[in-house]
Amino acid sequence: MTAEELKTSVDATDEELEHEGDIAADFLEELLDIADIDGDLNLDVRQGRAYVSVEAEDDSLSLLSAPDTVQALQELTRLAVQSKTGSFSRMILDIGGSRDTRRRQLESLVDAAVAKLDEGASQASLPAMSSYERKLVHDIVSDRGLVSESYGEGSDRHTVISRG
CATH class of the missing domain: 3.30.1370.50 (R3H-like domain)
Incomplete structure (x- = not known):
């Protein structure tokens, strides 16, 4: 990450981070639909980052909540956000309480x-x-x-x- 990308992501406003979270949620919702997995998405902005969590009443997220899987999905989601916004994303993804x-x-x-x-x-x-x-x-x-x-x-x- 370049210094400019870091500066851009650190200086993002809450409104920009909420937009980032919305893009991430849309991307994740499509992935969940493709995989035929039910999950509720929640968005939050904390400590200068967008937080997106996926939760479910049953154990349908158990396969996705492994740390390596969450990390991979987070990176894919960040790339999806970056392709839409043109800015590096520091978004944090939580699946089924994995964090x-x-x-x-x-x-x-x-x-x-x-x-x-x-x-x-x-x-x-x-x-x-x-x-x-x-x-x-x-x-x-x-x-x-x-x-x-x-x-x-x-x-x-x-x-x-x-x-x-």
Whole structure:
């Protein structure tokens, strides 16, 4: 992403983000129709991002809610939004509560890393993850009064936790 694309996406107004969410929802609705999957779409704007969540009363979203699948669908949806708006999208997609589930998994990873620190390690590395997941990890680590930094490039970028 270029600096201009990042600036454009960070400086988006709530109205632009709502429009982004509408485009994303239309794209996802078409995908769900093609796959013959029922789901309710909800749109929100938080922290300078459009959030789109897909929910269902039954377990029809279970196959789509796997973290890798959500990540892939999010990237496809971002590309669809970008093709309509001409601007990079930082939209976040949640399918069937997948983001809450992933946050709990990340909290467990952080807890395991903290246990290593408690056992005397000077630092603990977490596996490579997306920028969104690393941001969540940084927030979780900060809430626990510890320090974290990201290292590496591209798909190898990971978080290292220490006492500071």
